[in-house]
């Protein structure tokens with residue numbers, strides 16, 4: 299798939315994995331629209347892409363808002379990356395936490411993807427779902443997050459079966475631990491064993507460059523040497 303001149307919409311592009319993906323796409327010649335709630339982070343991303351000679355635009359908004367999904371509307375390559383999590387046992391998970399996680403990680407992906415489909419099925423395109431190994435592997439204390447990613451995996455697989463014959467690729471990318479500030483947590487200790495946002499971004503670019511008639515529908519990524527759990 300030719301990236302130069304192509305358009306890409308990346309949610310959660312302000313920092314972490316989404317920022318790395320947006321930068322990599324911009325540097326590869328795609329015109330990138332970043333979506334997130336923090337305008338200053340999107341502006342800094344757009345400047346960095348422009349300094350590298352690329353084209354970038356920002357769309358500030360909350361993907362849980364249906365009007366934002368419709369307004370940000372999607373371009374030929376859609377990267378559903380924005381995601382949130384929480385550490386809480388089920389007994390202590392509040393309705394608000396549950397709703398925030400499911401609305402961001404699942405419902406917004408559904409709305410954005412649905413809005414993008416007319417363009418995608420007309421012109422061909424590639425939808426990336428940034429899931430997590432937590433979608434396939436249960437983690438005690440993260441039920442809402444794991445459930446949202448498990449549902450996302452299944453949603454993506456159904457979508458892939460629906461649209462592949464129309465020339466639309468759908469790839470679920472499921473990383474393990476990535477060194478970002480995910481969940482607002484500051485990492486304590488050595489994070490050098492973790493994946494980096496750039497690893498995920500490089501994989502997105504590799505996947506976009508696969509032959510037009512070949513589809514990698516699910517990719518799992520993990521650190522080679524995970525830290526031993528205490």
Ligand SMILES: NC(=O)c1ccc[n+]([C@@H]2O[C@H](COP(=O)([O-])OP(=O)(O)OC[C@H]3O[C@@H](n4cnc5c(N)ncnc54)[C@H](OP(=O)(O)O)[C@@H]3O)[C@@H](O)[C@H]2O)c1
Pocket residue numbers: 309310311312313314315316333334335336337339359360361362379380381382402428429430431472473474475476477478479480481482
């Ligand atoms: N880090 C990991 O270890 C890891 C592992 C596997 C999978 N993942 C997945 O990778 C994705 C990105 O994670 P990350 O580690 O890069 O997270 P991050 O550093 O916390 O960044 C998340 C991005 O999403 C945006 N975002 C969150 N909620 C949003 C909302 N309601 N509307 C619009 N934008 C929103 C944030 O911007 P604003 O707050 O400004 O809106 C931010 O730009 C997530 O789907 C996560 O589940 C992460």
